[in-house]
Amino acid sequence: MGRAPCCDKNNVKKGPWSPEEDDKLKAYIDQFGTGGNWIALPQKVGLKRCGKSCRLRWLNYLRPNIKHGGFSEEEDNIICSLYISIGSRWSIIAAQLPGRTDNDIKNYWNTRLKKKLLGRRKQSANNRLSSTNPDANGVEDSSSSQALSNSALERLQLHMQLQSLQNPISFYNNPALWPKLHPFQEKILLQSLSEISNPLMQYAFPGTQQGDAQKVDIYGQLVDSDTLQQGDHPKSSDSNVVSLENSLNVIASSDSPIPLSNGTNVMDLTSVPRAGMADQSDAAVQPVSNFQSELENFLNSKTSGFTAQGDQIGEFDCFKEMNGSRDNMNWWSNDFETKSASSNSWDSTSVLQSERVFQDYELAYNM
DNA sequence: AATGAGGTCAACCGCGTGCTT
DNA sequence: AAAGCACGCGGTTGACCTCAT
Numbered sequence: 001m002g003r004a005p006c007c008d009k010n011n012v013k014k015g016p017w018s019p020e021e022d023d024k025l026k027a028y029i030d031q032f033g034t035g036g037n038w039i040a041l042p043q044k045v046g047l048k049r050c051g052k053s054c055r056l057r058w059l060n061y062l063r064p065n066i067k068h069g070g071f072s073e074e075e076d077n078i079i080c081s082l083y084i085s086i087g088s089r090w091s092i093i094a095a096q097l098p099g100r101t102d103n104d105i106k107n108y109w110n111t112r113l114k115k116k117l118l119g120r121r122k123q124s125a126n127n128r129l130s131s132t133n134p135d136a137n138g139v140e141d142s143s144s145s146q147a148l149s150n151s152a153l154e155r156l157q158l159h160m161q162l163q164s165l166q167n168p169i170s171f172y173n174n175p176a177l178w179p180k181l182h183p184f185q186e187k188i189l190l191q192s193l194s195e196i197s198n199p200l201m202q203y204a205f206p207g208t209q210q211g212d213a214q215k216v217d218i219y220g221q222l223v224d225s226d227t228l229q230q231g232d233h234p235k236s237s238d239s240n241v242v243s244l245e246n247s248l249n250v251i252a253s254s255d256s257p258i259p260l261s262n263g264t265n266v267m268d269l270t271s272v273p274r275a276g277m278a279d280q281s282d283a284a285v286q287p288v289s290n291f292q293s294e295l296e297n298f299l300n301s302k303t304s305g306f307t308a309q310g311d312q313i314g315e316f317d318c319f320k321e322m323n324g325s326r327d328n329m330n331w332w333s334n335d336f337e338t339k340s341a342s343s344n345s346w347d348s349t350s351v352l353q354s355e356r357v358f359q360d361y362e363l364a365y366n367m
Numbered sequence: 368a369a370t371g372a373g374g375t376c377a378a379c380c381g382c383g384t385g386c387t388t
Numbered sequence: 389a390a391a392g393c394a395c396g397c398g399g400t401t402g403a404c405c406t407c408a409t
Contacts, residue, residue, distance in 0.1 A: 006394075016377070016403080039394060055395080056378065068376095091397065106398075107376050115374095372408085379401070387393080 006039055007050040014050075017057055021047055025054055026062045034058070060101045067099035071108055079105060079113060 013021075028045040035041060039051035047054065060066070071079075075097055082093045088109075090102035097105065 014379075037394075050379090051394085052380090052396095053378075059396095060377075088398065102397075103377075110399095111375055370409085373406085375403105375405075377401105377403090380399085382397085382399105384395085384397100385393105386395095388391090 006052060007042075009050075011048060012042075012050045012053070013048045014053070017061075021049070022057070022062060025058060029058060029062070056103075060103045065099050066101065068104065071112075075100070076113060079109060083109060083113075 024045050024047055028041075032044075034055075035044070037051075038055040041051055041054050042049045045054070049057075078096055079093060082096060086092060088106070090106045090109075094100050094102040094105050
């Protein structure tokens with residue numbers, strides 16, 4: 001036996017609100033308020049609507065100071081940053097954007113921002129196609145190749161953050177699902193991790209600077225960077241792992257409260273239970289330490305037996321230039337208006353996307 | 368001009384939580 | 389303590405709009 005309906009479904013009007021209904025509801029609430037009972041409100045107002053429908057209409061449309069459309073670039077960045085950080089907790093994200101409703105932001109993310117990001121991915125795929133078709137001289141266009149790799153790196157950063165921070169059983173948090181990586185791919189991964197506090201995060205969490213918080217080690221313990229010695233951790237003599245430690249320290253820096261422009265901080269946001277779903281909130285906001293330990297396991301299994309050769313390091317160095325553009329906040333906005341955005345979803349295609357991202361790297365490696 | 372595909376967004380639905388009785 | 393209820397949330401739907409063919 002299911003829950004009793006909140007109203008008589010047969011006697012309530014559904015569908016779009018008429019201007020008359022809007023006027024009635026607005027006039028009543030302006031004069032008397034909601035009375036703390038949405039269910040009883042429609043009767044008082046004289047509307048044949050469900051109380052929940054009235055509430056939604058008021059909150060999303062009739063309420064004063066509501067903004068519709070015309071999202072600014074800064075708002076875009078905040079939404080992206082918070083989504084990466086806390087996932088689809090639209091009410092919390094909306095709380096950071098005065099005048100915006102959770103419904104509006106949710107729609108905006110699903111219809112625009114997500115596709116903006118994926119559109120870039122598609123463009124990258126196109127670049128890959130063109131880069132695998134060298135011109136008649138067999139000389140490949142170096143700029144397109146670099147753009148491809150750069151794009152792939154940035155996508156991986158965002159995607160890994162999305163997956164690891166949001167979904168505890170995601171591809172990225174499940175070593176069993178990880179493919180065997182080419183040493184080069186591992187290097188790229190490490191470089192990506194070192195940028196996990198990427199520019200997007202800087203918008204919502206402006207207090208964090210890359211490499212500015214070497215206070216927490218990969219074991220989640222507070223560490224004085226001056227006293228951290230080589231050998232303090234089992235793998236610290238391995239250059240890859242040293243790099244990982246630095247990377248994870250950066251990640252771990254977000255464990256510290258980071259001020260937002262409105263006076264709250266990151267921990268305020270990430271520690272807010274999902275209203276109505278408190279049990280899920282812990283999973284929704286993955287503790288960074290879990291991500292760290294998973295990565296540590298990953299490095300244990302993936303770096304053993306591999307020693308980077310000098311020429312390989314040289315190849316890695318050719319990607320240093322990539323980092324030059326990482327402070328560009330607008331990397332994902334280039335094709336904002338691109339009509340070619342696919343209907344892929346982050347969630348359903350994560351593994352496939354991951355594999356294709358790695359294919360990007362493989363291509364770059366083969367160049 | 369007609370039509371179909373894709374995009375947008377307001378509204379609905381169902382669920383978990385917490386308050387009240 | 390337990391049941392009932394309203395609230396608030398995120399996910400989903402479907403009507404409407406726009407654009408390409």
